[in-house]
Amino acid sequence: MKTLTPLKESIGFTPGHATIKAAHILQKTKSKLGLSRPFPAFIETPIPDVDTLAIQDIDVSNPFLYRQNKWQSYFKRLRDECPVHYQNKSAFGPFWSVTRYEDIVYVDKHHELFSAEPIIMLGPVPEGLEKLETFIAMDPPRHDEQRKAVQSVVAPQNLKEMETLIRTRTAEKLDKLPTGVPFDWVQEVSIDLTALMLATLFDFPIDERTKLAEWSDIVGANPEGTGGQGNADDVYLAASEVMKRFSLMWREKEAQQKGGKALGFDLLSLLLKDENTKDMINNPLGFLGNIALLIVGGNDTTRNSMTCGVHMMHQLPEQFEKVKADPSLIPNMVSEIIRWQTPLAYMRRVAKQDVELNGKTIKKGDKVVMWYVSGNRDERNIDRPDEFLVDRKDARKHLSFGFGIHRCMGNRLAEMQLRILWEEMLERFDKIEVIGQPKYIQSNFVKGYESLQVRLTAKQSAPQ
Amino acid sequence: MSNITFIEHNGEQHSVEIEEGKTLMEIAMNNGIPGVDADCGGECACGTCHVIVNPSWFDKTGNTNNDELQMLDMTPERESSSRLSCQITVTKDMNGMEVRIPEFQM
Numbered sequence: 001m002k003t004l005t006p007l008k009e010s011i012g013f014t015p016g017h018a019t020i021k022a023a024h025i026l027q028k029t030k031s032k033l034g035l036s037r038p039f040p041a042f043i044e045t046p047i048p049d050v051d052t053l054a055i056q057d058i059d060v061s062n063p064f065l066y067r068q069n070k071w072q073s074y075f076k077r078l079r080d081e082c083p084v085h086y087q088n089k090s091a092f093g094p095f096w097s098v099t100r101y102e103d104i105v106y107v108d109k110h111h112e113l114f115s116a117e118p119i120i121m122l123g124p125v126p127e128g129l130e131k132l133e134t135f136i137a138m139d140p141p142r143h144d145e146q147r148k149a150v151q152s153v154v155a156p157q158n159l160k161e162m163e164t165l166i167r168t169r170t171a172e173k174l175d176k177l178p179t180g181v182p183f184d185w186v187q188e189v190s191i192d193l194t195a196l197m198l199a200t201l202f203d204f205p206i207d208e209r210t211k212l213a214e215w216s217d218i219v220g221a222n223p224e225g226t227g228g229q230g231n232a233d234d235v236y237l238a239a240s241e242v243m244k245r246f247s248l249m250w251r252e253k254e255a256q257q258k259g260g261k262a263l264g265f266d267l268l269s270l271l272l273k274d275e276n277t278k279d280m281i282n283n284p285l286g287f288l289g290n291i292a293l294l295i296v297g298g299n300d301t302t303r304n305s306m307t308c309g310v311h312m313m314h315q316l317p318e319q320f321e322k323v324k325a326d327p328s329l330i331p332n333m334v335s336e337i338i339r340w341q342t343p344l345a346y347m348r349r350v351a352k353q354d355v356e357l358n359g360k361t362i363k364k365g366d367k368v369v370m371w372y373v374s375g376n377r378d379e380r381n382i383d384r385p386d387e388f389l390v391d392r393k394d395a396r397k398h399l400s401f402g403f404g405i406h407r408c409m410g411n412r413l414a415e416m417q418l419r420i421l422w423e424e425m426l427e428r429f430d431k432i433e434v435i436g437q438p439k440y441i442q443s444n445f446v447k448g449y450e451s452l453q454v455r456l457t458a459k460q461s462a463p464q
Numbered sequence: 465m466s467n468i469t470f471i472e473h474n475g476e477q478h479s480v481e482i483e484e485g486k487t488l489m490e491i492a493m494n495n496g497i498p499g500v501d502a503d504c505g506g507e508c509a510c511g512t513c514h515v516i517v518n519p520s521w522f523d524k525t526g527n528t529n530n531d532e533l534q535m536l537d538m539t540p541e542r543e544s545s546s547r548l549s550c551q552i553t554v555t556k557d558m559n560g561m562e563v564r565i566p567e568f569q570m
Contacts, residue, residue, distance in 0.1 A: 105507055109508070144534070151540060154540075155540035156541065156566075396501055396512075397503060397505055403509035404535075405538070407511070409538075412570060
């Protein structure tokens with residue numbers, strides 16, 4: 001990375017962050033003049049019991065639903081009484097909720113009926129960034145081209161090479177953890193391990209990896225999109241920073257390529273090598289959108305599943321004993337963790353035409369939200385859905401990765417990271433205790449932990 | 465007795481009896497063939513029951529529709545005779561057919 005400065009001078013032209021800056025200035029000016037969309041600030045109040053509400057008043061877009069642990073009763077009532085539900089006065093505007101497993105698979109599969117454009121969160125794209133392009137929020141054929149360009153980063157050969165690296169890094173991290181005293185698992189382990197992985201995928205400087213987690217958090221916390229506790233300024237500033245850093249890295253790799261030096265298998269190199277995406281940098285909002293997608297996609301998700309597993313092993317010691325006695329259950333346990341956590345609660349679509357779904361008519365142009373978090377607890381498709389079972393039969397049949405053409409691209413990498421974490425955990429620790437209450441994130445999109453204090457007890461024969 | 469042979473990535477072979485009318489994915493699952501995940505349970509929506517049909521048998525496996533092609537497109541190990549096994553209905557004509565299982569199901 002020491003070549004960054006001279007390169008910047010020699011290439012001179014990284015127009016991306018200027019585009020973002022312009023959008024930010026425009027948004028600030030409009031805001032001052034009262035022309036901007038009002039940015040909602042969410043203030044937490046106690047959420048009523050679902051039984052006290054009329055069905056049309058149920059609003060599952062409330063960003064405190066997970067924190068206040070009301071989501072299960074809310075979604076169960078919708079699944080039982082009104083599985084395709086219309087809410088017309090939420091802070092995010094009107095939207096349909098699809099809450100049963102089978103209906104969710106139907107919507108996810110039928111991309112010709114339900115468009116993923118322009119964005120997959122409930123709220124709108126930030127002002128001035130409407131042209132942000134990201135393949136998770138694109139329909140075919142453009143989706144297919146862009147996804148294909150990057151999916152080889154998680155192809156079998158790469159995954160195998162990454163396995164050793166992930167294991168080494170995970171082991172190093174776990175070896176440094178304190179035993180017998182409480183610490184925050186989220187900060188120490190979940191955030192850092194996922195950031196390490198992302199830095200590897202992007203060939204981003206390892207010692208600056210916390211930046212990746214910070215940027216991702218800011219995007220995920222956009223209040224207008226997800227009800228998070230971030231603010232508008234942060235979103236633009238982070239976008240501009242991401243743009244600047246990644247444009248420079250792109251130009252540096254491009255110069256390498258032109259100089260006849262072979263490119264690696266990191267994401268930017270793959271994009272540069274592919275005919276369909278080699279000029280992506282010329283479309284700043286397309287470049288930013290796809291980079292942001294890969295940063296966010298590999299961050300909040302695995303991070304929260306890492307924390308969930310630890311939390312569950314504390315709550316259900318008999319399940320922990322079962323895995324300790326038979327570590328071959330780990331891959332199955334990993335799938336169960338991913339179902340249980342459902343780190344991204346939903347994906348949003350827009351109906352491309354009028355569609356009948358489970359007795360309701362969804363009109364062309366309506367927003368449709370597939371609540372994976374609800375489908376993963378649907379008793380119609382999942383046996384004893386509210387029990388966490390490390391040896392659950394068919395544990396892989398969960399919705400957390402989505403189905404159809406937008407199915408999570410990093411699913412195997414995520415499973416591998418979690419599998420290695422648990423293999424290495426069992427080698428070292430005998431007991432996991434959660435101290436106090438976990439803190440949960442404010443968001444209707446990211447279902448996750450802010451902090452989880454844990455105390456670990458080392459195994460008698462732990463390797464040193 | 466009619467059989468289909470699944471060949472794992474490591475070369476291990478599993479010969480299983482044909483059950484007419486079932487999908488190839490169901491037969492793999494019923495016989496516990498390693499390496500076929502079938503996460504979506506046969507909806508043509510996940511791509512994790514990918515198999516590579518021995519090219520000389522490919523024509524016997526029926527048509528590949530657009531949905532299936534789209535899912536196959538997302539698989540880095542795709543070959544010209546790749547299919548999703550949940551989209552193949554097994555018939556007696558497939559006696560002797562060989563299918564390979566990829567290294568990873570994506």
